[in-house]
Amino acid sequence: MQSFQPPRRILMGPGPSDVSPRVLAALSRPTIGHLDPEFQGLMEEIKAALQRLFNAPDHACVPLPAPGTAGMEAAIMNLLEPGDRAVIAVNGAFGGRMADMAGRAGASVVTVDHDWGQPVDVARCEAALAEAPTKVFAFVHAETSTGARSDAGPLCAIARKHGALSIVDCVTSLGGIVVDVAGWDADVVYSGTQKCLSAPPGLSPIALSKRAQAAISGRKEKVRNWLLDFNLLMAYWGGDGGRTYHHTAPINALYGLHESLVAIFEEGQQAAIVRHARMHAALVAGIEAAGLSMLVAEQDRLPQLNTVRVPAGVDEAAVRTHVLKHWDLEIGAGLGPLKGQVWRIGLMGASATAWHVRLCLTALCEALTAQGYAADAKAALAAADAKLT
Numbered sequence: 001m002q003s004f005q006p007p008r009r010i011l012m013g014p015g016p017s018d019v020s021p022r023v024l025a026a027l028s029r030p031t032i033g034h035l036d037p038e039f040q041g042l043m044e045e046i047k048a049a050l051q052r053l054f055n056a057p058d059h060a061c062v063p064l065p066a067p068g069t070a071g072m073e074a075a076i077m078n079l080l081e082p083g084d085r086a087v088i089a090v091n092g093a094f095g096g097r098m099a100d101m102a103g104r105a106g107a108s109v110v111t112v113d114h115d116w117g118q119p120v121d122v123a124r125c126e127a128a129l130a131e132a133p134t135k136v137f138a139f140v141h142a143e144t145s146t147g148a149r150s151d152a153g154p155l156c157a158i159a160r161k162h163g164a165l166s167i168v169d170c171v172t173s174l175g176g177i178v179v180d181v182a183g184w185d186a187d188v189v190y191s192g193t194q195k196c197l198s199a200p201p202g203l204s205p206i207a208l209s210k211r212a213q214a215a216i217s218g219r220k221e222k223v224r225n226w227l228l229d230f231n232l233l234m235a236y237w238g239g240d241g242g243r244t245y246h247h248t249a250p251i252n253a254l255y256g257l258h259e260s261l262v263a264i265f266e267e268g269q270q271a272a273i274v275r276h277a278r279m280h281a282a283l284v285a286g287i288e289a290a291g292l293s294m295l296v297a298e299q300d301r302l303p304q305l306n307t308v309r310v311p312a313g314v315d316e317a318a319v320r321t322h323v324l325k326h327w328d329l330e331i332g333a334g335l336g337p338l339k340g341q342v343w344r345i346g347l348m349g350a351s352a353t354a355w356h357v358r359l360c361l362t363a364l365c366e367a368l369t370a371q372g373y374a375a376d377a378k379a380a381l382a383a384a385d386a387k388l389t
């Protein structure tokens with residue numbers, strides 16, 4: 001064997017996003033014990049920083065030791081017991097994954113299905129909640145498979161009105177658009193590190209309301225997965241000097257998350273959100289000047305995940321291969337019904353810069369032109385630049 005040397009890549013897909021040198025440096029600091037008092041200090045800082053980032057001062061916030069899907073699984077498995085009714089909005093791949101998990105938890109699952117590219121429809125979800133007593137209402141805030149943003153405030157409000165606990169997937173939204181857990185009065189909200197937080201994949205920050213904590217401690221039967229059972233997990237992350245061994249925290253990964261949180265607060269959360277919006281406006285202007293069009297209606301678009309329609313006659317995969325080979329640039333393919341129909345261009349965290357926008361437009365126009373589709377890179381860059389001044 002030899003040491004693995006990854007190629008240099010520019011990450012503009014649906015995640016992971018580019019990781020800054022300061023986060024990479026933090027990851028390589030010396031490993032210490034997870035019960036070391038210094039490490040416990042780090043855990044406390046991360047918990048407080050996540051409360052600030054989610055705007056969830058009254059929620060319990062911890063980073064779970066696995067990627068975003070673990071946050072989803074923890075939310076579903078801790079809140080649902082066999083026989084409970086769950087209403088799940090499905091407007092893309094990740095809503096579908098939540099419905100699959102809820103079925104595995106033994107819940108009776110009602111999905112509210114949408115066309116891909118649409119935001120979640122509040123009235124249709126409310127109609128499903130009104131039909132019968134419901135334990136959990138779950139939806140995805142930023143659907144990474146389509147690039148659509150849903151309106152989390154009204155969706156959490158209908159859950160409360162009908163006595164259901166809300167689960168909100170904020171894997172792609174956190175750090176890129178406003179996430180306001182207290183303002184929404186949401187119950188369980190989870191995210192991931194490799195999207196707009198720009199840390200490597202492998203951790204899932206999660207926030208639990210007091211209502212959610214009470215529901216979990218009052219369960220009739222034990223949570224069926226051990227690692228993600230909050231009744232056990234909170235004794236490890238709970239603090240007050242009472243920490244007992246539960247699992248070994250991914251110590252160096254937490255150094256990386258901590259550094260990415262320091263960077264976000266240095267820039268300012270609001271400034272980061274404005275930056276994502278600006279870069280999105282510039283990218284879309286360039287895309288449209290190149291003769292391409294966006295999948296999602298303007299008012300529902302996510303700045304951090306841009307779905308661009310593949311023009312007729314263009315080989316979707318060949319374009320991705322071209323930009324990877326000639327520009328070291330990764331962009332994403334469509335999933336499910338959008339396979340072959342769209343590219344997914346991420347502007348997440350450290351990948352949301354003017355340099356990334358200009359590089360992506362240049363590379364994309366070159367790849368399209370190589371396929372015989374006339375895309376004017378000069379016009380695309382001029383349109384983007386006009387939004388960046």
Ligand SMILES: *Cc1c(COP(=O)(O)O)cnc(C)c1O
Nearest residue numbers: 067068069094142144171172192
């Ligand atoms: C990426 C993503 C996930 C899953 O996160 P992993 O880290 O890949 O497990 C879940 N939901 C949404 C909306 C995502 O974008």
